[in-house]
Amino acid sequence: MESASRYIRQTSFPDFGPEGQARLQQAKVLIVGLGGLGVPVAQYLNAMGVGTLGLMDNDTIALHNLQRQVLYTENDIGKPKVSVAAQKLAAQNSNTRITTYANYLYPENALEIIKQYDLIVDATDNFGTRYLINDACVVLKKPFVYGALQGFEGQVAVFNYDDGPTYRCVFPDPPKAREIPNCNENGILGVLPGIIGTLQALEAVKVLSAKGQVLSGELLLFDGNTQQSRKIELEVNPKNKHITTLQPSYEIPACEIEVPVVNVTEFLQLSKDPRLQLIDVRNAEEFAVHAVPSAINIPLPQLVDKLSSIDFEVPVYFICQSGARSRSAVRIAQDFKPGAQVYSIEGGMTALPDPIKISV
Amino acid sequence: MTVLLFGVAKDIVGSPSLSIPTTTNGKRIPRTVGELRTFLGKSYPELEQLSSLAIAVNNAYAQDTKEINSYDEIALIPPVSGG
Numbered sequence: 309m310e311s312a313s314r315y316i317r318q319t320s321f322p323d324f325g326p327e328g329q330a331r332l333q334q335a336k337v338l339i340v341g342l343g344g345l346g347v348p349v350a351q352y353l354n355a356m357g358v359g360t361l362g363l364m365d366n367d368t369i370a371l372h373n374l375q376r377q378v379l380y381t382e383n384d385i386g387k388p389k390v391s392v393a394a395q396k397l398a399a400q401n402s403n404t405r406i407t408t409y410a411n412y413l414y415p416e417n418a419l420e421i422i423k424q425y426d427l428i429v430d431a432t433d434n435f436g437t438r439y440l441i442n443d444a445c446v447v448l449k450k451p452f453v454y455g456a457l458q459g460f461e462g463q464v465a466v467f468n469y470d471d472g473p474t475y476r477c478v479f480p481d482p483p484k485a486r487e488i489p490n491c492n493e494n495g496i497l498g499v500l501p502g503i504i505g506t507l508q509a510l511e512a513v514k515v516l517s518a519k520g521q522v523l524s525g526e527l528l529l530f531d532g533n534t535q536q537s538r539k540i541e542l543e544v545n546p547k548n549k550h551i552t553t554l555q556p557s558y559e560i561p562a563c564e565i566e567v568p569v570v571n572v573t574e575f576l577q578l579s580k581d582p583r584l585q586l587i588d589v590r591n592a593e594e595f596a597v598h599a600v601p602s603a604i605n606i607p608l609p610q611l612v613d614k615l616s617s618i619d620f621e622v623p624v625y626f627i628c629q630s631g632a633r634s635r636s637a638v639r640i641a642q643d644f645k646p647g648a649q650v651y652s653i654e655g656g657m658t659a660l661p662d663p664i665k666i667s668v
Numbered sequence: 669m670t671v672l673l674f675g676v677a678k679d680i681v682g683s684p685s686l687s688i689p690t691t692t693n694g695k696r697i698p699r700t701v702g703e704l705r706t707f708l709g710k711s712y713p714e715l716e717q718l719s720s721l722a723i724a725v726n727n728a729y730a731q732d733t734k735e736i737n738s739y740d741e742i743a744l745i746p747p748v749s750g751g
Contacts, residue, residue: 345751433751458675458748478729479720479747487718488676488749496750527722527729529674529745540745541728591682608682609711632679632714639713 315357328517329357335516338362338425340413340441342389344376344501345455345508346431351379352509354397354404358516361397362425364409365389376498413437415554418444427515428452429508435482436558442467442475443558446551451515451524455508458489460497460533462504465542466511468549469524476548478527485560500532567638569654570625572661578625586625587618589637590657594629598657608633615644623649631656669738671708675746677721680714690738701725702732704742721746 319326335358339346342365354361369377369384369392377389384392390408397406409421413432422428422444430441430452438456445452451469455462468474507528514520527540570578578584579600588595588603595605606614608628618624624641626634634652641650653659671686678684688707690697698704701723709716722745723730736742 341751343751431751433749435747435749438749455751456748457750461674461748463748478722478745481719483719483747483749488747489679501751527745529743531674538727538743540722540724540743543729594682612711629682630679632676633682636680636712636714640711643713 318356324517324519328519331517332357332513333359335427336360336362336425337427337429337512337516338364338422339429339431340364340437341431341433342377342393343367343373343431343433344496345433345457345505346429347377347379347393348502348505349429349431349453349509349512350393350397351400352506353512354401354406356513357401358404358512360405360407360425362407362409362421363390363393363397364411364413364421366410366412376496376501378502413440413444415440415556415558418554419448422450423448425450427512429512430454430456431505431508434560435488436560438475439482440554440558443551443554446474446549447554453508453511453515455504457496457500457504459495460500460531462500462507462530462532464504464507464511464523464528464530465526466515466522466524469515469522471544471549472524473542473544474548477542477545480545480548482558482560497532503532504530567635567642567652568650569631569635569652571654572659575625575653575660583622584625585619585622586627587637589626589628589633600627600657600660603627608637611637611640615641620645620648620650623651625651625653627653628656630658669736670741671704672741672743674744675748676718677715677744677746680712699735700732701730701734701736701742704736705732708744715744718746 315329318324319329337353337358339350342363367389369380369387369389371385379396388410390410394406394408418440428445428450430438432438441452445468452467454465454467511523514522525542527542530537586603588599588605589608591607626637628634631654638650638652669688673681673684698707724743725734725740
């Protein structure tokens with residue numbers, strides 16, 4: 309449906325104008341990932357008149373996607389994301405040329421696909437693909453719009469834009485497995501990817517139309533809890549601009565060194581023993597709200613100074629809210645008394661059934 | 669000096685910010701970004717083990733050699749992957 313009035317609200321915006329619109333219509337954008345971030349990116353770029361959109365994802369729609377991936381409905385469950393998205397986007401704007409890739413991005417297909425586009429949007433949910441997108445875009449000298457989130461927080465930046473910094477200039481090396489929690493473990497508030505994805509769409513529009521100030525050379529940190537945004541000024545590390553080939557694989561290998569943990573079931577069994585030595589390493593305020601009654605509170609920052617008060621002749625169990633601080637506590641205790649029996653309660657207080665918090 | 673914590677750094681420490689004492693009580697005060705990493709790593713080994721942890725001083729990305737002072741605002745920024 310072609311009509312001069314379709315984009316009048318943005319062509320009449322003086323800072324964008326008809327030339328901004330003409331550039332959007334010439335543009336080709338690849339969106340990698342059609343989940344929480346990719347959905348708002350695709351909807352806005354399509355609505356605003358980007359000429360060609362590539363949609364890439366190999367996932368199918370699941371019921372637990374619907375709280376944040378607002379393009380999909382209950383009737384779409386079980387269907388491939390890219391084909392459902394393509395159908396809905398065609399109904400939204402029939403002028404857009406849409407190409408779908410029902411596949412994930414791999415080192416084998418990345419260069420061939422990315423080279424056909426002007427701009428890439430990283431709307432993925434895993435580190436492996438993020439580093440692959442970065443490296444492929446550096447090899448091909450393409451800019452990409454990065455967006456990622458955890459909990460209430462999001463990060464946005466345009467990387468590899470002209471002489472600007474890349475993702476590796478901020479985070480040189482990929483995390484090892486389990487270093488950083490993912491959405492499956494940590495949960496995700498439905499509206500957060502909507503905000504971060506919409507900010508990515510805004511940056512894509514500025515890059516493509518050559519209008520406005522592109523978020524290059526800076527990393528935006530958004531905190532949805534406090535509604536605070538801050539920008540971190542970045543530096544280019546020249547070696548990161550000189551990638552010429554991709555790595556054979558971007559998969560994150562599983563980690564070898566794990567601290568000893570006990571899971572909730574094991575812990576419930578152990579907790580029947582009244583002599584159990586349980587140390588809660590959360591801060592005093594958290595401990596006051598709810599705690600396992602037999603636990604002793606030693607906040608993590610004070611642990612180093614109070615190790616001598618712990619009896620390492622018997623097993624020591626550390627607990628915190630989620631299991632992260634208690635793992636730190638185990639490492640501190642292992643350094644102090646190598647060979648001692650020290651364990652972290654996996655999942656922490658969050659994982660315990662309610663009665664245990666009052667009945668032990 | 670104030671250290672703001674983001675992402676998993678906030679989870680590891682269990683608080684959105686930390687205050688680093690700037691007077692001596694026997695411990696060595698961190699004078700560079702690199703020394704701050706080591707200093708924090710003693711209390712929070714998981715922070716030191718992160719493969720990449722960006723540190724900003726007064727909202728600018730800082731190398732480990734960057735000197736820091738008591739009035740600086742430091743931010744620990746780990747990568748996040750959700751989408």
